[in-house]
Amino acid sequence: MPSLSTGNRRRRVPGPESSDEGDDSPAPTNSRVSGASKRARTGQDSSQLSDDDLDQSAMNGISLRQNGNGHSQDGFQPGAITRVKVNNFVTYEDAVFNPGPNLNMVIGPNGTGKSSLVCAICIGLGYGAANLGRAAKFSEFVKHGKDQATIEIELQRKPEDRSNYIIKVRITREGDKRKWWINGSEAPLKNVQQLVRGLGIQVDNLCQFLPQDRVSEFSGLSPVALLHETQRAAAPPEMLTWHDELKDLRKNQKGIQLNLETDEETLRTQEERQEGLRGDVERLQERAQIQEKIALLESSVPFVDYNVKRRHYIECRERAREAKNQLVALEAEFAPTVQAVNNKEEYHRRIDVAAKERKKDLLNSERAADNFFAQVEEANEGIKELEQKAKSERDGEQKRKQQYAAIKDKIAALEAQLKNEPPAFDGPEWNAKIRAEEHKCREIEAEQRQVTEKREDLDRQGNDVRSRVGEKEKELATLNSQQGKNISLLRSISRDAATAWEWIQANRSKFEKDVFGPPLIECRVKDPRYANAIESLFQKNDFMVITAQTSADFKILDEQLLGASNLRLADINLRTVSRSLGQVRNSPMPTHELEKLGLDGWALDYVDGPEPVLSMLCGAVRLDRIAVGLKDLNESQYNALTSSAVSTFVTGRSHYSVQRRREYGPGATSTTTKSIQNARYWTGQPIDTNDKHELEETLKGLRENFDVMKVESVGLKEKLRVLGEQRSTILETIKILKAKKNEAQLIAGRFQALPGKIEREKENFQAVKLVSDNYRARMREIEAQSDELVLKKNALSIGYKALVQGIRTAHLSLQEAKFRLIEAASDVESLKEHSSNITRRVQEERQNYERANEEYKNVKAQAIAVHNQCISILAEGNNKEYFETIDKDLTIEQLEQDIDAEKSKLDYIHDGNPGALREFETRQATIDRLTATITSARAELTSVDASIASLRSRWEPELDKLIASISAAFAHNFEQIGCAGEVGVHKDEDFDLWAIEIRVKFRENETLQQLDQHRQSGGERSVSTIFYLMALQSLARSPFRVVDEINQGMDPRNERMEDEGVVYCEWGAYAEGS
Known part of the structure; x- marks a missing residue:
């Protein structure tokens, strides 16, 4: 691979002892440079190195290694997502995501599928689509035009498990169905949800899982709801249970207090009213005493009535005893006559039993005979079947004789x-004839292919020409735009760089992340007054750098633009940047201190462009460390600058570079000064437009070439038609030849098969003959079976005859018994008629006894009923002594006279207010009930107060500790962006009003203010929301947290603040932990 460099200028890499002040070169980045100079080679693949890797390898000499999947597997919590694979899901056809154990940021333009990944995590973990705030049906997440979608999520295993958990779900569009697997085995949804809950994953908790379409919902959570969600996310489960119990206890406490106050007020009112009724009540009580006596006398009626009925009972008992003695004497006198009748009745009963037994014997004999008859019929059926079988054998033999012939x-x-x-x-x-025709067909097909290939090649050339026409027309249309001017300027400076940029724009789909063009196109100077100063910092190659964000993208650029088998461009410069601008920027001092030294600011602040390009320029040109100013410096300002941390600055028309030599002391400095030239590129001046004429001439030539290709294509199409007709004719001839060949082959095959057919027919003849030879043996067997059945039938017939004779004997015996039964019945009737007078006298005496005995029983029952009534009255325990002293000779008439006398007394006492006593007693009962209720409520309130105090003593300290930890992390996050924040708890007497209080300060002249929609902007609220979630991260019981559209609603300033805070907090915590 080509060696890595930062440009054509030689830059020195500082050693461990070098200071930043003495280093004019930028920090090394992973870049690729090619020029007219010789290209060196190294043994290491530069496509795998980032700028961080180069820093470490250059300074420490440590070789760089990566694991196979691009990140370490260490550091994953149980339940953390280690892999997500989707197929035909929303915008993805096939994709695999391998998140790391710490911060994972998914960055991309709108519509690139960031939220689709979040949807896949939610649905793949068994939660409903309602948690996403998007589609209501799962089938709506299937990619358009596909029938099924698949999501596979791998979760980090627990320490005691052997392997990670792999959850897979397949969504079928038809029927909106889902099917689940866990570790390759099919499982129901409840098992998936149980596994996810067991790992502490709460997708339905906005503090853990915040989809894009619910960001505003989370920001709009009330402080009370935020406290609830915070406890769900970060507190032990029992804390949320305690809070709910405290809410219920407080609600119960308020209810008891309200009821107690109401009952106490009601009791006071009832007691005051009770005192006003006492006069009426005393008169009514005297009247009540008389009424009580009357009631006592009336209640004495059962006792007097019992004494009367007891006397009558004794009389009836004596009469019943006398009647019974007379009946016993009469029955003893006529006992012999009665005994004779009884004996004759017993004889009649025995004869009746004997007749029934003989009838039973007759039925048994008949059943036995029926059984034998059924066996005889069965033998007859067997004989008939054998006769039919013999007939079938004879008929078969006749058919076989016909088969012989x-x-x-x-x-x-x-x-x-x-x-x-x-x-x-x-x-x-035949084959030769067919092959001759097939050869002609292949020749035509070969010619067809040649014509087709030629036509397709012509079509491709035509498409290329059409595409080039469109490109040139587009270039011509955009030539007058600023972008067109920039590209034209780039082409005038470096045609290789322009060609590389055009290739990148046409092949963006090949890259993992955005690849940025040269700074000449991507960047501009914000204020034209600083154009001279800014351009003086750049070399020509710095304007032409192409910036990639990943090693893989760098490798693609290197192979396609510089590789020997592709474009083979020379005058281009490639670099890789993987760190953000916030990580790269390292200005020696704040801007306000720089202004005190007479300079306006850092060069980076006056250049506008994509952040990765600016990060690259910080490393290549050191824009973050070079100061600029429009005015010249005075002597004091110059001296102060040369003594400060600023080593390079541009003021007015001069460029200053300060070199410091520490080995010669702190004052050993030298300054190099040079004049700066006027800006050539970022001036905003129109460029030379001679390219327009070239574009128009090129377009003319392309269009003429296209017309020629069009005419040639029509000719080729006609030739293809003629060849197709010739081929069809030959194919038809081949078809006829093959049919004739098959017919001749079939006739020859049939003749060759004749010897085999003759042999099979002869074998068939022998088989039929063998069956016929066994005919007589089978007939003899059938005849033997028939003889055996005939003998069995004869034996059964003899037995059946004997049974029929037994039935006749049993029938005669039954008739004899019936005759004797009739005779015994006649004797019984005669004896009964002879003793009828005796029987009548005994019956009359018995009836007399029964009447006396019945009267005795009735009187006894009446006396017992009245006696039980008296016992019930005595059991009540009232006036028992009075009832025991009642005169036993007292009659009912005398008792009624005493009752009438007392009622006369009652008429003389006026009842006044008859309802007063009832009202008094009712109110007294109410007072007693209220007193008991109040006593019980006070005890219950004491118990509830104790429960609240006990539960609060456990819950409140834990909550304070939790919120204090969150507040510390929250405040730390804000400190990193130069702001302030804290989190507290609003405590109320009602536990359902306890809430999270978030106070923030975004400006130096402000105090901490409550976070709400009135005091802060939408972006500031979004930043606060994200920092609050980050503060929860270290405390959360969940293995991961998802926030979609983390910068939603933020302006660029808040977005940069949020990005810097997130990266610092996450990676800073990771660095401390490592």
């Missing part, structure tokens, strides 16, 4: 055909 006739016919041999089939002759 047919086979013999077929053999004779085949042998006759064998004697008539057809003409011999000459395959080679």
Whole structure:
């Protein structure tokens, strides 16, 4: 590979002891230079080196090595994304992303697929499309024109696992379906979600996963919601649980306090009203005492009634006993007659049982006979089947005899055909005819290909000419534009550089990142007054540098522009820049201090252009370290500058370069001064437009050439048509020849197959003959089986006859039993009629006993019911002694007279307000209930207060510690961009009103102010949002964080601040950790 250099000027690389002040050369960058000079070679591939690599290799002599995939695998947290692969997903057809373990920035113009990567991460981890704020259906993420999309995400394994987790999902457009795999095995979605949750990934948390379309949503989060999301992202799970419990406890506490105050006020009101009813209540209580006595007398009714019914019960019991004794005496007197009737009834019962048994025996005999008859029928069926089988054998033998004759006739016919041999089939002759025609066809096809290739070549040339016409027309149209003027100027200075720039613009799709053209085209001087000073810092090669951002892009440029097999350009200069302008810039002092020394600013501040080009110029031209000014310096200013850290500056029309030799002391300096020339390139003056005439002449020649090609193409097209017709005719001839060949070959093949057919027919004849020879043996076997079945049928018939005789015997025995049963029934009826008078007398006496006994039972039940009523009254425990002293001889009539007397007394006492007592008692019950409720509420409130205090003592210190850590990181982030910020917690009596308070200061004359939409601009709020997320990073329990459109809503100033802060914080933390 060619050696690396920074231009045609010799630049020295400082040793470890050299200072920045004594070094006029820029820091080395990975560049590629080619000129008229000899090109050196090294053993190392320059395409793999960045400017950082060159710095380290030049200064320390350490060889550079990279791992196979471009980044180290160390440092990944469990659950971190190590690889994302997508296929036919949104804008991607096939892509693989390999993020590193620290900061990963995806940079590109709008529409290049940055947000598509974020969508792939969200969907690939099992979360819904609602988290993206974009399409509602998963099928809408399938690339247009494709049926399926695939996402594969590899997550870092846990220490105890053997391999990383690979989650794969396939989205099918039809039906909006998804199918999941984990480590190659198909799995349901819930398993994927369980794995993701187990790794601490929260895609639904805006503090961890912030898609482009939800950036504004996150910025608009209320402070209360921000506290909730912060705890989800960075706090242990129990803290969010504690917060929720505190909210519930506070809500419960407020409810208890409100209810307690209401109940206490209600109790005071009820007690005041109760005192106003006491007079009416006392009169009502006297009336109530009388009513109570009346109620007592009325409740005595069951006791008096029980005494009456008990006396009646004793009388009925004695009558029932007497009736029973009379019945027993009468039954003893007539017992022999009754016994005779009972004996005859027993005999009748036994005869009935015997008749039933004989009927059962008859049924069993009939079933046995039926079984034997079924076996006889089965034997008959077997005999019939054998007869049918014998008939089939006889019919088959008859058919086989017919087959003998047919086979013999077929053999004779085949042998006759064998004697008539057809003409011999000459395959080679037929093939020769066909090949001759195919040869003609191939010659025509070869001519067709030549004409087609010629026509295609002509078409390509025509397309090239048309393309060149378009390019030249475009060049002509843009010649008068500023860009056209710049390109024309570039071509006048270096045609190789202009050619290289045109190739880059036509092949941008081959590069990983943007490749920038020469500074002459990409940059301009902001203020024309400084054009002379700025141009004096540049050599001619510095204006022609082409800048790449990756080693791979540098390699492509080197091979395509300088390689021996491609453009082989000479007068171009290639460089690689991988660091941002913020990382490269290293001005010796701030601009305001420079102004005090009489200079206006640093040269970099007066040049406008893409950041990578400016970064390259900082290394190649040192624009960040050279000061410029329009006015000449006085002596004091000059002396101050030569003693400062500024080593090169331009003032007025002079260029100063200060050399310091430390080995001779701090005052050993020498200054080189030279005059500067007027600017030649960045002057804004019109350039020579002689190229216009050349473009017009070129266009004329191209158009005339295109017309000639067009006429030639028409002729070739007509020739192709004629050749196509000739080819079709030959193909038809080949088709006819092949058909004739196949027919002749078929006839010859059939003749050759005749001996085989004759042999097969003879074998068939022998097979039929063999079956016929076995005919008699099969018939003898059938006859033997038939004889065996006939014998079995005869034996079964004999047994069936015996069973039929048994049925007849059983039937006669049953008839005998039935006759005896009728006789016994007649005897029983005769005896019963003879003893009917005796039976009637016993029955009458029994009925008399039953009536007495029934009355006894009824009275007893009534007495027991009243007795149970009395027991219930006594069980209540009221007035038990009074009920025990009731006179047992007291009657119901006497008791009713006492009740009427008490009711007369009650009529003399007026009831006044009859509802007063009821109201008094109801209110008293309410007072008692309120008192109990208040006591319970106070105890419950004490318990809730203790729970809140206990839970808060655990949660609040942890929250303060968490917010303090976030605030420290947040403030540190702001310090790196020259601003200030802090994070605090708004604490309220209600825990659901606790919130995050973010205070920021973006200007020196400001104080810290609350972050809201009224005090800060949209860009400043975006910067604050990003720094807050960065502050969460070191505390977050999640393995990674995603922010899409991190610079959304920022102006260039805020965007630079944010970029510098992000890079510093992430890589600074990484450097400290390493």
